[in-house]
Amino acid sequence: MHMMNCKQATRLMSHGQDRQLTLPERMRLKFHLLICNGCSHYNKHLNIIHQAMKRISDR
Numbered sequence: 001m002h003m004m005n006c007k008q009a010t011r012l013m014s015h016g017q018d019r020q021l022t023l024p025e026r027m028r029l030k031f032h033l034l035i036c037n038g039c040s041h042y043n044k045h046l047n048i049i050h051q052a053m054k055r056i057s058d059r
Helices: 006-018 023-035 037-057
Strands: none
Touching: 006 023, 006 037, 023 037
């Protein structure tokens, strides 16, 4: 399996907010998040921001 770097991971996280990632994309991203603390934190914050924006737009 090709090792994903942080730039590729953050790009996939952003795409994942807008579309369903493919199974290979999800697997590669999940593996990267297991070994990269920085991207794991970034993903957590990205999800918090996405949920907040969704709540605001639902008003």
